């Protein structure tokens with residue numbers, strides 16, 4: 001994949017054709033859709049195995065798309081597998097996992113804080129055998145060119161906050177669904193899968209059989225989706241961190257300033273040593289969380305802790321690698337500038353750092369308040 005990265009980065013028709021070619025190779029190698037088990041159409045064999053694979057394929061941002069486990073389709077496939085009816089699986093899950101269609105997850109709204117989704121305004125009102133959906137979303141990643149979205153909408157505004165919303169499957173060609181624009185983020189508009197879209201829902205009518213799971217279960221399902229989704233990101237970031245680290249070490253040995261390689265400067269050595277220690281800590285905490293998830297644990301503290309700590313390490317390691325490269329680090333002659341752009345978003349999507357710190361602290365304090373304390377294991 002790495003030799004094809006520059007061609008894939010162009011995000012044009014030739015890049016789409018290349019993705020199709022590489023996907024065929026991945027399928028031939030029996031590695032396709034490693035995030036879900038064979039009964040969902042994938043080749044998954046558990047979280048830990050997936051962590052090791054992601055560490056490799058995450059070295060390039062295109063790895064997930066080429067292996068058929070790209071966000072947000074991966075998370076959507078997981079919840080369709082867990083909560084979908086037989087009919088929903090037939091119509092949406094299997095073609096999604098096969099890579100024949102794409103999807104999006106439409107929760108965040110511009111008018112209210114995504115960090116506190118109990119404030120969502122999008123409504124789904126029952127009308128006979130249908131839901132009628134009205135609302136305004138943004139950052140619905142991959143909505144351009146997708147076949148369907150899973151929309152989080154309030155079905156009972158009077159219920160207690162975490163029982164107000166439901167998840168509803170909305171085919172993208174339903175009248176009233178309008179992908180208003182792909183929102184450029186840090187100068188990148190994206191194309192199809194790599195877009196982040198503003199989407200309007202106006203009088204969108206879908207059958208009630210498009211409800212995913214129970215009415216009012218939107219947050220419970222979101223938790224099932226976002227928990228594994230967050231650790232999927234971190235697994236890929238491990239690959240990004242290691243790639244930046246390797247570029248930093250290699251270049252520091254090659255480049256000379258003031259009569260010696262950069263690698264002889266203590267500041268650069270400190271960056272390398274700190275990066276090593278931080279990457280290894282992220283790796284081991286990620287593998288620990290993957291072990292716990294495979295053992296049936298929700299691992300909420302572990303997942304939140306690695307989400308915010310790895311997002312910071314990712315940014316720091318890439319930034320040090322850029323600094324070692326001087327001006328070259330800002331050019332497109334190395335992958336670092338693009339990696340830095342993508343890494344910044346990691347501290348915001350799937351919950352900003354501050355919210356994950358809050359989750360970790362609250363859960364640990366609750367354990368102490370109950371007299372149990374916190375046991376590192």
Ligand SMILES: Cc1cc2nc3c(=O)[nH]c(=O)nc-3n(C[C@H](O)[C@H](O)[C@H](O)COP(=O)(O)OP(=O)(O)OC[C@H]3O[C@@H](n4cnc5c(N)ncnc54)[C@H](O)[C@@H]3O)c2cc1C
Nearest residue numbers: 105106107108113114115139140141345349350351352354
């Ligand atoms: C690249 C990218 C892709 C995305 N893809 C999707 C997608 O596919 N589908 C989707 O629905 N959404 C998506 N999102 C949206 C994302 O989930 C939200 O941006 C995120 O939940 C934060 O919500 P917000 O942007 O409204 O920020 P707000 O909730 O308005 O928060 C703003 C800031 O307030 C601070 N803050 C918030 N809460 C606390 C707290 N408790 N303590 C201290 N400080 C706090 C934080 O610094 C935070 O960054 C994506 C976002 C990005 C950047």
